[in-house]
Amino acid sequence: MFKNYLKIAWRSLKKQPFFTFLNTFGLAIGMTGGLLISLYIYDELSFDKMFADADRIYRIDTDVKFGGAEIAATESAAPMAAAMQRDFSQVESTVRLRDRGSFLIRKSGTETNTKELRGAFADSTFFDFFGLKLLVGNSKAALTEPNTLVLTKTAAEKHFGVKNALGQQMLLNNTDTYTVTGVIDDLPKNSLLREHSIFLAMAGYADSREANWGSMNYYTFVKLIPNVNSTDFNEPLQGMFERYMIPWVQNLFPGMTAESFAASGNYWQHKIMPLTDIHLYSNRQSEISANSSIQNVYILSFIALFLILLATVNFMNLSTAHSLKRAKEVGIRKTLGSNRSDLIRQFLTESGLIAFISLLFALILAIIVLPLFNDLSGKTIAIPYANPLFWLLVVFATIILGFFSGSYPAFFMSRFMPVKVLKGSGQNTVGGGKIRNSLVVFQFAISVFLIVSTLVVFQQLKYIQGKDLGFAKNQIVLINDTYAAGSQVQAFKDEVKQLGQVEQASLSDYLPTPSARSNSSLFREGAMEQENAIQMQVWEVDHDYINTLIMKLVAGRDFNPKFVADSTAVIINEATLPILGVKAEEALGIRITGDLDLEDKTFYTIIGVVKNFHYESLRENIGALGLFLDNSTGTLAVKLKPGDFSNTLANIEGIWNKIAPGQPFSYRFMDDSFNTTYEAEQNLGRIFMVFTFLSILIACLGLFGLAAFNAQKRTKEIGVRKVLGASVAQISYRLTTDFLKMVGIAILISLPIGWFVMNKWLQDFSYRIEIPWWIFALAAVLAIGIAILTVSYQSIRAAVVNPVKSLRTE
Known part of the structure; x- marks a missing residue:
C-alpha cells in the first residue's frame, strides 16, 4: 500500500511542476539554514567538553571593588x-x-x-x-x-x-x-x-x-x-x-x-565558574580566549526555527491554496470508497516525499555554502558524514518536518464533502482563505523582524566605527615584537621616524586596542589608607605616545624629553579625577605612589590630564588610567601620512632587517586590531543579513505562488471586469491590495517586537545607539516593496490576458 502511495505521490508532483518547485526549493532553503545553524550551535555547546572530567572542573573567579x-x-x-x-x-x-x-x-x-x-x-x-x-x-x-x-x-x-x-x-x-x-x-x-x-x-x-x-x-x-x-x-x-x-x-x-x-x-569575593560554561556564560576581564555568548546561541536558534517555520508555512500555504485543484480528486476518491484516513496517509506521503527531496537539495546546498558560512561565523565547522547519530537525527527531523508541513493540508483536504465538490459548489471556501492569510502574516512578520534586527546590528557597528574614541586608529601601523631588536630598538624607532611618509612613532606594549594590561592600586600623598586607594590602569609609554595616537590634553602638558624630572611624572585620564575628588586643573601637581611597603617611596607627579579614551570595548565604562614614562619596547606604533602605504611598509621592513637580522617582521593596522574586539558582533551582523535574505526569499516564494493561484482563481472575475471597462492598472491594483493588507498587519505586529528584542541586545553595551525611527520605516518600506514586486508580476500577467480566454475557462 505504501508503494502505491509513493507512486501516486510522485505522479501528483510531476503533474504540477511549478507548485512542486516552489515547495521543494522553499523547504530546501529552510532546511539548509537550519542545518548550518544547528552545526554552529552544536559547536558552541560542545566547548571544553572534550577534557577529562570536564563536568567537575571549575575556574576560580574574583570579583573586586576597590579604589x-x-x-x-x-x-x-x-x-x-x-x-x-x-x-x-x-x-x-x-x-x-x-x-x-x-x-x-x-x-x-x-x-x-x-x-x-x-x-x-x-x-x-x-x-x-x-x-x-x-x-x-x-x-x-x-x-x-x-x-x-x-x-x-x-x-x-x-x-x-x-x-x-x-x-x-x-x-x-x-x-x-x-x-x-x-x-x-x-x-x-x-x-x-x-x-x-x-x-x-x-x-x-x-x-x-x-x-x-x-x-x-x-x-x-x-x-x-x-x-x-x-x-x-x-x-x-x-x-x-x-x-x-x-x-x-x-x-x-x-x-x-x-x-x-x-x-x-569595598568587597573581595571568589566564585567558581564551570569549565563547560566559560565560553557561553563568562564575560569578564582577561578571558583566556575570546568567548561567545549564550544570547547569540538563542538568537541563532530562533533564526533557525524561524527559517524552518517559514518553509513549513510556505508548504502549508501553497498546499491549501492548491486544494481547489484537487477538490474533485478527493470527491471522486471518496465516492469510490476511500475513507478519510487513506486520504490523509496519501497526502502525508506526498509531503514526506517533498521533504526528502528537499533534504537532498539542502545537503548539496549546505556543502556548497559551508565555506562561506565558516567565513561569516569565524568557525571551522564540517558536516559529520561518518557520524551515524547525525544521519539518524537528520532523517528523523526530515520525517517530523514532512509530517508537520503536510499535516494541516492533509487533514484539510480529506475533510472535503464529495457532494459539494463534485457539484462545484462551495469552491470559494475550499481554499482555506483565513488560514492562508494568517500564515502570510506570520511569514512577513518574521521577515520584518529580521530586517529590523539586521539594521540595528549594523547601525551599532557603524556607531562603534564612527565614535570619537579619544585616539586616532586610522593610518596607524603596529610593528610587532620590536623588543627582538634588543639594544637597537630605539635606533629602529629613530630611523623609522626619518621616513618621509611617517608622521610620528611611539614604543609601548600598551595600546587602546587588544594589548597588554596592568592594573595597580595607587595612593595620593598624605592619604595612604585603604579607603583612599585609586585602582587604575598603569601604562608604560614613551615621550611620543600622545602625539602618535593624537590624544587630547584637557589640562597640563605632555611628557618632554628635556625635563629629567618627567621620569617620575604621570599623565592621568579624566576618569581618575572623580576618584581624586578634583577638577582637571586642580589635579596638576598632585603626587601619587604605589610603594606602600617601602620606606623610600617613589612619588609620581601629575603633569597632565588626557581626555578620556576607550581602551576597552564599548561594552565597558572607561576606568581610571595613568601613563608613566618607562622602557616598554614590545610594539612600535607608527602614524603614517595619507598615501600608498605599501612602499612605506617595505622601507620599514628594510630598516628592521638591517637592525634585527633573522628576527621575524610582522605588522597589523590599528583599525583592524580595534575591529577584532567586535568580531562577534560583526559575525552576528553578517549571519543576520544572510538569513534575513533567506527568510525574505522563502516568504516571497510563498507569496509568488499564492499570487499565481489567486490570479488563476479569479480568472473569470478579471475577464468580466475587463469587459466592463476596467484598466490593467485598476485590476493589478485590486489583486495586489489584498496581499498588502496582510503585509501591513505583519508590520504592525513585528515592529514592536523588533524594538523590544533589539533594545535588550543593545543593553550589553555601555555606549550604544538609540534605535532611530527610520529603521522601522525602512523595514516597513522594504517589506511592502518586496511584496509589491513579488505580487505585481502575477497581477499584471493576469490583467493583460484577453478577456475572451478568461471567460471561456472552467
Whole structure:
C-alpha cells in the first residue's frame, strides 16, 4: 500500500511542476539554514567538553571593588591553588596557568626566530588535570623542572619534527634557554586553550612561588571530587578572603579588618565558574580566549526555527491554496470508497516525499555554502558524514518536518464533502482563505523582524566605527615584537621616524586596542589608607605616545624629553579625577605612589590630564588610567601620512632587517586590531543579513505562488471586469491590495517586537545607539516593496490576458 502511495505521490508532483518547485526549493532553503545553524550551535555547546572530567572542573573567579573600580576577574592570586588544595576536602586537584602572550622562539644554534602567538606557564599537573596525552614525553614529569617546555604538534613540526623533539634546546625571546620535554597534539578549536602552542614550566617562574594575595595573575582551576554540589562550595570559598587576604593586607594597612574593608563600600569575593560554561556564560576581564555568548546561541536558534517555520508555512500555504485543484480528486476518491484516513496517509506521503527531496537539495546546498558560512561565523565547522547519530537525527527531523508541513493540508483536504465538490459548489471556501492569510502574516512578520534586527546590528557597528574614541586608529601601523631588536630598538624607532611618509612613532606594549594590561592600586600623598586607594590602569609609554595616537590634553602638558624630572611624572585620564575628588586643573601637581611597603617611596607627579579614551570595548565604562614614562619596547606604533602605504611598509621592513637580522617582521593596522574586539558582533551582523535574505526569499516564494493561484482563481472575475471597462492598472491594483493588507498587519505586529528584542541586545553595551525611527520605516518600506514586486508580476500577467480566454475557462 505504501508503494502505491509513493507512486501516486510522485505522479501528483510531476503533474504540477511549478507548485512542486516552489515547495521543494522553499523547504530546501529552510532546511539548509537550519542545518548550518544547528552545526554552529552544536559547536558552541560542545566547548571544553572534550577534557577529562570536564563536568567537575571549575575556574576560580574574583570579583573586586576597590579604589573606585569594580573588577570582574578571571584570575586569582598565585597561592590560591595551594590553599584550596590544602583547606578543602572537596578539591581533588588544582592547576594554574599564567598567560604570557606571544613568544619569539628558535632552536638553539640557529639565527632565525619564528613566532608562537600564545604561550603560558603551567603547573606540572596540567596534562593529567585536563586529561591531555603527550605524543612524546612523560606527562607526569614534563613540566616539573625549571626551564622546560612542551610544544603542540604544529609548533614542534616547525622546528625539528615530533619524533626528534625530546631534549632539544630552544631559545625564547632571544634570552632564555628551555629544554623540550614533551609534545602534545594540537588543542581542539572548541576549547579555551585553542590558541596556545607552548607551555612553560611554572617551576621556573619565580612570581608563582610568592605569597602575594593582592596580585591576580593566575588562571586557577579546581577539580572537585565526584558528587560534590558546586553550589555548596561557593559559600565556604568566601572565607578565603578573611583567612588569607586580610592577614596579607595588614602588612600594608595594620588596622584593616574585613569589617572595615566592607564598611568602605569595598568587597573581595571568589566564585567558581564551570569549565563547560566559560565560553557561553563568562564575560569578564582577561578571558583566556575570546568567548561567545549564550544570547547569540538563542538568537541563532530562533533564526533557525524561524527559517524552518517559514518553509513549513510556505508548504502549508501553497498546499491549501492548491486544494481547489484537487477538490474533485478527493470527491471522486471518496465516492469510490476511500475513507478519510487513506486520504490523509496519501497526502502525508506526498509531503514526506517533498521533504526528502528537499533534504537532498539542502545537503548539496549546505556543502556548497559551508565555506562561506565558516567565513561569516569565524568557525571551522564540517558536516559529520561518518557520524551515524547525525544521519539518524537528520532523517528523523526530515520525517517530523514532512509530517508537520503536510499535516494541516492533509487533514484539510480529506475533510472535503464529495457532494459539494463534485457539484462545484462551495469552491470559494475550499481554499482555506483565513488560514492562508494568517500564515502570510506570520511569514512577513518574521521577515520584518529580521530586517529590523539586521539594521540595528549594523547601525551599532557603524556607531562603534564612527565614535570619537579619544585616539586616532586610522593610518596607524603596529610593528610587532620590536623588543627582538634588543639594544637597537630605539635606533629602529629613530630611523623609522626619518621616513618621509611617517608622521610620528611611539614604543609601548600598551595600546587602546587588544594589548597588554596592568592594573595597580595607587595612593595620593598624605592619604595612604585603604579607603583612599585609586585602582587604575598603569601604562608604560614613551615621550611620543600622545602625539602618535593624537590624544587630547584637557589640562597640563605632555611628557618632554628635556625635563629629567618627567621620569617620575604621570599623565592621568579624566576618569581618575572623580576618584581624586578634583577638577582637571586642580589635579596638576598632585603626587601619587604605589610603594606602600617601602620606606623610600617613589612619588609620581601629575603633569597632565588626557581626555578620556576607550581602551576597552564599548561594552565597558572607561576606568581610571595613568601613563608613566618607562622602557616598554614590545610594539612600535607608527602614524603614517595619507598615501600608498605599501612602499612605506617595505622601507620599514628594510630598516628592521638591517637592525634585527633573522628576527621575524610582522605588522597589523590599528583599525583592524580595534575591529577584532567586535568580531562577534560583526559575525552576528553578517549571519543576520544572510538569513534575513533567506527568510525574505522563502516568504516571497510563498507569496509568488499564492499570487499565481489567486490570479488563476479569479480568472473569470478579471475577464468580466475587463469587459466592463476596467484598466490593467485598476485590476493589478485590486489583486495586489489584498496581499498588502496582510503585509501591513505583519508590520504592525513585528515592529514592536523588533524594538523590544533589539533594545535588550543593545543593553550589553555601555555606549550604544538609540534605535532611530527610520529603521522601522525602512523595514516597513522594504517589506511592502518586496511584496509589491513579488505580487505585481502575477497581477499584471493576469490583467493583460484577453478577456475572451478568461471567460471561456472552467
